[in-house]
Amino acid sequence: MSDKSSEAESELRQGEVVVALPAQSDAGLYFIGTIRTPWRTRQEWPKRGSLDGPICSIVVDERWRMALTDLAGHQRVQVLYWMQRARRDLVLQTPFSTMRTTGTFALRSPVRPNPIASSIVELLAIDGVTLQVRGLDCVDGTPLIDLKPEHGTAE
Amino acid sequence: MSDKSSEAESELRQGEVVVALPAQSDAGLYFIGTIRTPWRTRQEWPKRGSLDGPICSIVVDERWRMALTDLAGHQRVQVLYWMQRARRDLVLQTPFSTMRTTGTFALRSPVRPNPIASSIVELLAIDGVTLQVRGLDCVDGTPLIDLKPEHGTAE
Numbered sequence: 001m002s003d004k005s006s007e008a009e010s011e012l013r014q015g016e017v018v019v020a021l022p023a024q025s026d027a028g029l030y031f032i033g034t035i036r037t038p039w040r041t042r043q044e045w046p047k048r049g050s051l052d053g054p055i056c057s058i059v060v061d062e063r064w065r066m067a068l069t070d071l072a073g074h075q076r077v078q079v080l081y082w083m084q085r086a087r088r089d090l091v092l093q094t095p096f097s098t099m100r101t102t103g104t105f106a107l108r109s110p111v112r113p114n115p116i117a118s119s120i121v122e123l124l125a126i127d128g129v130t131l132q133v134r135g136l137d138c139v140d141g142t143p144l145i146d147l148k149p150e151h152g153t154a155e
Numbered sequence: 156m157s158d159k160s161s162e163a164e165s166e167l168r169q170g171e172v173v174v175a176l177p178a179q180s181d182a183g184l185y186f187i188g189t190i191r192t193p194w195r196t197r198q199e200w201p202k203r204g205s206l207d208g209p210i211c212s213i214v215v216d217e218r219w220r221m222a223l224t225d226l227a228g229h230q231r232v233q234v235l236y237w238m239q240r241a242r243r244d245l246v247l248q249t250p251f252s253t254m255r256t257t258g259t260f261a262l263r264s265p266v267r268p269n270p271i272a273s274s275i276v277e278l279l280a281i282d283g284v285t286l287q288v289r290g291l292d293c294v295d296g297t298p299l300i301d302l303k304p305e306h307g308t309a310e
Contacts, residue, residue: 017221019218019219019221020218021185022185022218024183025183025184025185026183026184026185026186026298027183027184027186027237027239027298028179028180028181028182028183028184029180029181029182029183029184029269030176030177030180030181030243030268030269031181031182032268032269060260063174063175063177064174064246064259064260064268065246066172066174066246066247066258067246067247067258067259067260067267067268068258068260068261069246069247069257069258069261070257070258070261071258071260071261073261074261078273080269080271080273082182084182088185090222091219091220091221091222091224092221092222092224102224102225103221103222103223103224103225103226104219104222105215105219105222105223105226105301105302105303105304106223106224106225106226106228106229106304107303107304108303108304108306112222112301113185113187113219113222113301114184114185114187114235114300114301116235116271116300116301118233118235118273118303143181143182145269145271146260146267146268146269146271147260148260148262148263148267148273149260149261149262149263151263
């Protein structure tokens with residue numbers, strides 16, 4: 001995306017603590033598709049996806065088309081996606097919603113060392129490389145990382 | 156790890172289909188810790204973690220120590236980790252357990268474009284940067300990517 005993140009540029013809130021990031025990364029991710037949602041800005045998008053929310057689309061890159069084989073048989077799908085606007089260097093955060101300072105790993109905030117979000121969505125339909133789902137919470141254009149069938153609560 | 160992956164070197168099974176991987180990755184991951192389990196080889200480790208399974212440890216790198224603040228208040232934690240021995244180029248797979256060929260995204264196999272595993276574990280204790288948990292299914296030494304509190308089934 002060409003627009004700069006307000007999140008990445010934001011000033012620190014009271015109590016927030018930054019660490020130096022590692023000099024280099026340890027592994028590389030491929031973006032395997034794009035998530036289309038009604039939300040264009042951080043202000044618009046919900047803090048947390050709801051299975052009662054609007055229908056969103058997941059468009060998988062053509063390279064991975066065959067990997068969707070048999071996914072339509074699953075009602076619930078775990079979606080991993082990359083919150084590319086989030087800063088990665090906060091170890092203590094003070095969410096605006098609570099103004100209570102806590103550890104990054106005790107929050108599901110997109111701000112974390114590896115800004116991977118994980119949501120369980122309801123799979124409504126697959127047409128070619130496009131999935132129609134409910135339950136996402138991200139801004140339009142968010143990169144897709146993975147799709148997995150969801151079988152229950154114990155994973 | 157210095158040992159070569161038997162998985163990465165394995166021959167294709169009947170029905171399996173490979174695609175060319177992208178020329179470069181799109182984002183970088185930081186390994187933020189190490190998972191210690193009783194399983195040293197692929198043959199030993201369970202296909203799927205169980206909350207009745209053995210206690211495993213998650214050792215978080217010192218850099219991220221403060222990010223663990225308040226995590227102890229959560230009974231269930233979502234753990235993301237990197238299945239570094241898995242090949243990434245299969246779109247159709249034939250799991251040995253079923254010998255039924257299906258799409259990569261219809262499986263939770265570690266073999267996928269981005270080999271990120273996601274498990275919900277029971278958090279038993281935190282001592283410094285070391286978590287004691289039940290519910291993991293990975294080989295000893297697996298790199299940790301993320302920890303998130305788990306609140307229910309809808310995420």
